[in-house]
Amino acid sequence: MRDEFKTLRKFDAGKGREGFLYSLPALEEQGIGKISRLPVSIRIVLESVLRNCDGKKVRRKDVETLANWNAKSPANAEIPFVVARIVLQDFTGVPLIVDLAAMRSAVARLGRDPNIIEPLVPVDLVVDHSVQVDFFGSPRALELNLDMEFKRNRERYQFLKWGQQAFKTFQLIPPGIGIVHQVNLEYLAKGVLSSQPSTLNSQLFFPDTLVGTDSHTTMINGLGVVGWGVGGIEAEAGMLGQPVYFLTPEVVGLHMSGQLREGVTATDLVLHITQLLRAQKVVGKFVEFYGEGAASLPVPDRATIGNMSPEYGATMGFFPIDQESVDYLRATGRSEEQCLAFENYFRAQRMFGMPLRGEIDYSVDIDLDLADVQPSVAGPKRPQDRINLPELGKTFRELLEKPVRDGGYGKQNVDLREKHVVELNGSAPRNGEMASTDKKEDQGINPGDELNKIEMVANRPTPDPGKEIEAESREIFAQGRTHVGHGSVLIAAITSCTNTSNPSVMIAAGLLAKKAVERGLHVDPGVKTSLAPGSRVVSDYLEKTGLQKYLDQLGFNLVGYGCTTCIGNSGPLHPNIEKAIHDYDLVAASVLSGNRNFE
Structure with missing residues (x-):
């Protein structure tokens, strides 16, 4: 494995375990950018660029350009972002599995082993887009709708089941379990992932990052995981270990203060934010929420806000990692080892805790007093x-x-x-x-x-x-x-x-x-x-x-x-x-x- 900038460091992963990481503080100590002033979302992307810098698909220049991100005038350059995993749903995800099957067929026709065609990162597909409400108002509605769903989609589901058995890194969440973004939040996301390079005696840890073939993939931003929706070609490139390219974004900081009044829900809050950010024209930008008000929101409320990024036009609606994020992983059944690794990793990278006003440089700063939010509807x-x-x-x-x-x-x-x-x-x-x-x-x-x-x-x-x-x-x-x-x-x-x-x-x-x-x-x-x-x-x-x-x-x-x-x-x-x-x-x-x- 490569270490172009000599930033590989050890850290305490918890439970007596030692791990390695590509250290952003070590990169800053070399005088390459004011990394500690960067938005947390940009730093997580920077870690991926740093870790995957091989002089070919990711160059030294890419690392240096992003490390020197200018809040008021971001570089007009594409970022080669190598994600850690991919999430799919059964409408936009099926063509990707079809393409993998076609590649295996082509390799077999050439007389080679078709099993060499395999996703290089974990891929999860959740079947959620096919169920329809034909039956309702009855104790048997679930059973009858599920029965109809299988009858309508038998051929597609047979193919997906074959895919699960054929590809080692492909996991299928079957019909009748849940919606991809909620399953991702409650079960699939780990916060931090690890691998075992042959040249290291301990595991290498890195942030959980992803792209998905659904616009509301951004729901996972509420947990502090960088990810957004992309098209099928970009997701397929990510499956095969290639970077997902996007233009260096501006980052809008939305400072939250105060608390929601009694009777005001997270839904009221996200509708307020959607109206506010639409007026700010945040299309193609990252939005990062911070401040005491953001820290007071539980992860489910943050996930609701992140989910609606497409509605307010942003690429992401991101909440930095703090104790609420770790507590959510514990509450949803992740192992204690996983939770400790998540917390200790981001502490070692100096990215743990909700930023306060003045600590981060944002392209634009917007204020929102949570006490101003009123019960509302949209439409x-x-x-x-x-x-x-x-x-x-x-x-x-x-x-x-x-x-x-x-x-x-x-x-x-x-x-x-x-x-x-x-x-x-x-x-x-x-x-x-x-x-x-x-x-x-x-x-x-x-x-x-x-x-x-x-x-x-x-x-x-x-x-x-x-x-x-x-x-x-x-x-x-x-x-x-x-x-x-x-x-x-x-x-x-x-x-x-x-x-x-x-x-x-x-x-x-x-x-x-x-x-x-x-x-x-x-x-x-x-x-x-x-x-x-x-x-x-x-x-x-x-x-x-x-x-x-x-x-x-x-x-x-x-x-x-x-x-x-x-x-x-x-x-x-x-x-x-x-x-x-x-x-x-x-x-x-x-x-x-x-x-x-x-x-």
């Missing part, structure tokens, strides 16, 4: 269009009449009190049907016709037709009568890793359901309700706290572990409701805990 067309809760009704009425060219809906002279009666027959799907009816003539679609499901089709797999559903008519999904009009909420979905990874907001939802049930409230049968957590951990604590039963009583039964409504996989509404929307030209609504609402 209806863009995630940065934040609306304070008391103003929601007034804003909707204004948007309803505002011309389409101005971002409204152009509905003039409407009576919001006017409602249209819709009868719901209340039977379960069967014989391949896709909605809450057993009458095919009511469907408006042919059984198994996927072309009708057009929402966000570019963000999810194209499944095979699934025509066999073992559901009985007595399993009621919707019943009775509903009234729909402009502004009617027709989908209510607890979905997306943005929020379901955060116990505080999930338990709040359960407590709200408990209070609603105790007061005799119920959900209108015209509302399609669903609960799709990002991991089974959520179901575990909702069951143990006794809150799941109240969610079930309101129709928020577990429908699956996957992206569902957040990527447009909400499934169809009752055909009679769809007909009413079409016939009366209604502007209806969905309320979801997802991370986007682009129209």
Whole structure:
């Protein structure tokens, strides 16, 4: 192994273990840049450039240029960033495994051993993009949706299972486990990784870094792990040990002070930040959160903020490593050896602890007092269009009449009190049907016709037709009568890793359901309700706290572990409701805990 700058040093990895690292303080002592003043995110990237400097794919000049990063005028140069691992999901990840299979076939045709084609870094693929909410409001919804998912995706899943068995460094997380970003946060991420070079008598430690083929890979930034979403070609290059290239970024420092007021959630905070940073035009930049306010946020809140980096336009929304980061690893079952190595490594690199004002040089500094954040929602067309809760009704009425060219809906002279009666027959799907009816003539679609499901089709797999559903008519999904009009909420979905990874907001939802049930409230049968957590951990604590039963009583039964409504996989509404929307030209609504609402 190479040590171009003579920075290889020993450190105490914990539990009596000795490890090696490429020391950034040692690099600074050589007079190569004011590294201790660099943003933590830049320093972690610099460590990768330093460690992989071989004079070929990473040159000495690359190290020196990044070590001398200028906050106000970053060099117009590409950074060769060699990541430690890759994360994939089953929509954008399958083509990469297909390419590896094709390479093995080509090598075999040349008479060589096909097993020489192997990812050089660990690759994890989480199957989460294929589940759809065909069944809801039933104790069997999870089972039935999972059954339909396997029927629609049998060929794809068979191929992925082959890939797991064929490649030693490829791990597959099967359907029904969780969403890639939440699984990454709770299970896959280690904070610091290690290898055993043949020339060293102890392990070499280095930061956990990654790229993923999903824009919300940035959720892991909340744990202090550098990573973001890339295209398939870049991910494939990373799999084969090649650098991922990107232009030297500006780093926006967002200084947080104060604390969130009672009743204000991490979701309210991230919507506030999204609106704030969109106005600052942070596209292509790193955002680094720091200050006493940032230190007060638990990792799940930080992960919620990091997750929505694509919505506020940044490459990353990064939180530096501190005691909260280490405590989160412990709380989620990582070994004590792993937690100690994580903490001791970043202490040795002088990157442990939340930076305070004046300690780091940022390209731009922005202030945010957490006490200023108010309960809010975002929409209806863009995630940065934040609306304070008391103003929601007034804003909707204004948007309803505002011309389409101005971002409204152009509905003039409407009576919001006017409602249209819709009868719901209340039977379960069967014989391949896709909605809450057993009458095919009511469907408006042919059984198994996927072309009708057009929402966000570019963000999810194209499944095979699934025509066999073992559901009985007595399993009621919707019943009775509903009234729909402009502004009617027709989908209510607890979905997306943005929020379901955060116990505080999930338990709040359960407590709200408990209070609603105790007061005799119920959900209108015209509302399609669903609960799709990002991991089974959520179901575990909702069951143990006794809150799941109240969610079930309101129709928020577990429908699956996957992206569902957040990527447009909400499934169809009752055909009679769809007909009413079409016939009366209604502007209806969905309320979801997802991370986007682009129209």
